[in-house]
Amino acid sequence: xxxxxxxxxxxxxxxxxxxxxxxxxxxxxxxxxxxxxxxxxxxxxxxxxxxxxxxxxxxxxxxxxxxxxxxxxxxxxxxxxxxxxxxxxxxxxxxxxxxxxxxxxxxxxxxxxxxxxxx
Amino acid sequence: xxxxxxxxxxxxxxxxxxxxxxxxxxxxxxxxxxxxxxxxxxxxxxxxxxxxxxxxxxxxxxxxxxxxxxxxxxxxxxxxxxxxxxxxxxxxxxxxxxxxxxxxxxx
Numbered sequence: 483x484x485x486x487x488x489x490x491x492x493x494x495x496x497x498x499x500x501x502x503x504x505x506x507x508x509x510x511x512x513x514x515x516x517x518x519x520x521x522x523x524x525x526x527x528x529x530x531x532x533x534x535x536x537x538x539x540x541x542x543x544x545x546x547x548x549x550x551x552x553x554x555x556x557x558x559x560x561x562x563x564x565x566x567x568x569x570x571x572x573x574x575x576x577x578x579x580x581x582x583x584x585x586x587x588x589x590x591x592x593x594x595x596x597x598x599x600x601x
Numbered sequence: 602x603x604x605x606x607x608x609x610x611x612x613x614x615x616x617x618x619x620x621x622x623x624x625x626x627x628x629x630x631x632x633x634x635x636x637x638x639x640x641x642x643x644x645x646x647x648x649x650x651x652x653x654x655x656x657x658x659x660x661x662x663x664x665x666x667x668x669x670x671x672x673x674x675x676x677x678x679x680x681x682x683x684x685x686x687x688x689x690x691x692x693x694x695x696x697x698x699x700x701x702x703x704x705x706x707x708x
Contacts, residue, residue, distance in 0.1 A: 586651070588637070
C-alpha cells in the first residue's frame with residue numbers, strides 16, 4: 483500500500499525558512515522509476531507544482547520559485563525534504579507531496595499540510 | 602514553460618448529464634496529459650493518465666481523449682459524487698504545470 487505523509491510547521495513567520503518532510507511507504511525512493519514532487523495550493527486557488535526529485539537524485543524546480551527552493555531525499559529514511567526560504571504571507575497554502583513514476587502522472591498524493599505565514 | 606488553459610472555469614450540471622472539460626496546451630505535449638479530481642478538503646486524485654488511460658479504480662464514466670495541444674475529459678452520466686474541481690497536468694517537459702481548474706457543480 484503506497485502512502486505519502488507530509489509533516490512540518492503549521493505556522494511560520496515572514497522571512498523565515500520553511501522545512502517540510504514527506505515520508506513515504508509502500509515503495510522505495512531508490513527505485514529507478516520513482517520520483518516525488520512537491521505541489522502547493524493556496525486557499526481557494528489552483529494547484530502549483532514546486533519541485534521534483536528523481537530516483538537518480540536529479541532535481542527540478544519551478545521557474546518562478548527556483549531561487550528559494552531546495553529539494554532533497556534520504557532514501558534510508560524514505561523521506562523527501564523541501565525547504566523554502568524567505569517565506570511570505572502569499573506562500574500560505576496546503577503543501578502536498580506526490581509520487582510520479584518516470585516523471586509522469588502523480589498517482590499517489592499525501593493528505594497535504596496547511597502552512598500559514600503570519601507574524 | 603508550458604501553459605495549460607482549461608475551459609470552462611465553472612460548470613453547473615444536472616445529474617445524468619454529460620460533462621466535457623477541455624485543456625489546451627501552449628505547445629505540443631504529445632499524450633503527456635493527465636487529469637485529476639479534487640473534492641473539497643481532499644487531496645487530488647488521478648483519474649486519467651497519458652490523455653486516455655484510466656487509472657486503477659476510476660469509474661468507467663470518466664474518459665479522456667486528445668493529443669498534441671487539445672485534450673478533453675468527459676464524464677458520462679454525471680453523478681452527485683462527481684461534484685469537484687478537475688485539473689489537467691502536463692509531464693511532457695519540466696517544469697511541470699497544471700491547468701487553472703474547472704469546478705463542476707451539481708444543479
